[in-house]
Amino acid sequence: MRTLLLKSLFARPATIGPPDADDAALDELGGALAARGRRLLGRSLTIREVDAGSCNGCELEIHALNNSVYDIERFGLRFAASPRHADVLLVTGPVTHNMKVALERTYAATPDPKWVVAVGDCGCGCGVFEGSYAVAGAVDKVIPVDLHIRGCPPRPIDLLRGLIALVDKATANDEALHSAASR
Amino acid sequence: MMAVHTSVFAAWLAGFTPVGFHAPWQRFNVDAGEWTTVAKSLGEGAGDLLALWGEADAVHMAVRAPPADPCVISLAVAPALASPASPLPALHPHAGEGREAANGGGKGSGCFPSVGRFHPPAIRLERAIRDLYGHMPLNALDSRAWLDHGQWGLDAPLGARISRPRRDPADYEFQTVHGHGLHQIPVGPVHAGIIEPGHFRFTANGETVARLEERLGYVHKGVDALLTGAALAKAARIVARISGDSTVAFSFAFSLAVEAALGIEAPPRAAVLRGVMAELERVANHLGDIGAICNDAAFALIHAHCGIFRERVLAASDLAFGHRLMMDRIVPGGVACDIAADGGVAVLAALDEIAPRFDEIVALYDDTPSLQDRTCATGRVAGDLVKRWAAGGHVGRASGRDFDARRDLAYPPYRGLSFTVPLYTAGDVDARLRVRIDEVRSSIGMIRDWLADLPSGPLVAPLPQAAGPREGIAITEAFRGDALAWLRLDADGSVARCHLRDASWFQWPLLEAAIENNIVADFPLCNKSFNCSYSGHDL
């Protein structure tokens, strides 16, 4: 194991450079966050992922955000195990009727201020599952959504760019509040 | 009715007259008595149950009794009558006892003789048929709904469609476990990790799990209904999305079934490209799983490395085929696109980078007793259970079930290919991990060989117009086990009916057995070592 650790120590990092925030995401987030930054988040957001009916393709790519290549934690974003610890709900899938109540309860359990990101063509619309008796609808049919990240599934880099836009907007708002308070 | 024993089961089946245009294996219509004979024979180990599914006026089961080819057994069932005044009768363990004889065992009543009564692997499948079609398994052992959580606003959405008010989704009767000092731990449907939703009800004695009961169906998206009557192209897109991690394997199975129904074969170049994609998918998933299993044993280093390996494979797949998961790349008739000009080089370069580093990681696993202390002897599944459930993939092969669809039901490009199917007997987390390690290596070998010598030629065979309805069936080996697709095409080429069966159906129940007498804290480890699909199961 020691050789492996040493090798890793001297190897070039696997992590890619930081991508820019997604412009479309910045636009969508525009005014939405202005009223809600009520506490200091210190440029960090905690995410709770909720699969509300996905095919698991979106989960695979969300998982990838944690690997050394995308390393999402360097942007102040981390995944939490409980909605009670989360600022952001990252929701995938067309919301199935069988998951609707669980999603509503998860949303209710997330403390304010909170943001919801709908992920994937299914989370943003219903994808190929449109019109099924078993599908309640896109995520924004069930809970309010602040940001849509499309793709089937979205690439990790697109997820990252959207989330960076969110952290920029959400916490810039905080900084404004903070400087206003200290003035 | 007597059961038919192994040696004569195949011959007995061969005595029936097959229905027209079902390929490559045959389908037989049987009566209720013969249906029960098949169920009993399966229960006595005469063959494997591959799938059990319904349609508006029939139930079908796919069985395999080597050395004979697999076949489909069908029983006509009267569609349940739509009547808002009389919702489906509640099903009790012995509901319908005696009715079997009175009504001819299913005919004219929306009933069919239970298979699960003799062969437990069928129980959940029957519950699903009842939920979706309203056909009642007579004398079934478990009367509870499975996919239907009372949230659709209707009963039997593919059958009578009787409207019914929504009820509390938590209203579900878990089996009771009695004993001194037992406590329950409910988990889910929203789990702690980034995983799919499902509910696990543990009954624990101190730290030890006395019983686990799963409740699934949360991500049921109504796939069977969406596929019914869908145009072929649309159906193919849906099939590619029933379990994202197996998108290639399911598109592969669906395409093979369509091709079988239409009596064509994909051109050689397409067949080999399909193989390349299927093996890339296997390698990527196994790498992810190997890392995640070690991570659940708190060994993050292997997880970190495997995460990078997986990323390299996905990036190369993206370069070669234009999509990281290679979704929608396999289509009926062949493949949707050729491998990119520099795609082969990119894939080979990624494999060359990974292979030696993967060996180092495997050596690290072998040299870390503290890690093996967690994986060895944990989550054991007995060999007779995997045999009875015909559990595929690493779950079966880690417990001595020597089956791999690529070899045993060989389809192009695996036909005539010789490769070793890993086989272990310990049945524990370690064995399931080792199956994956061996398969990563063998898949890398296959991809290298294929890319070194890609046949030239067309990418897709034209789909002929069928004169009437045609049926096809196919099984491919997904990373987690055999993926089955069965379909009936209408003369206009649209899908009259299609059913897909993920390997998870026969693995989820065994997870309940695996965790028994293990500590609660080892559940993530056991669960990860199975890595069953929720979406592929719930459909």
Ligand code: SF4
């Ligand atoms: S957007 Fe695509 S990958 Fe994501 S859940 Fe839907 S079908 Fe699956």
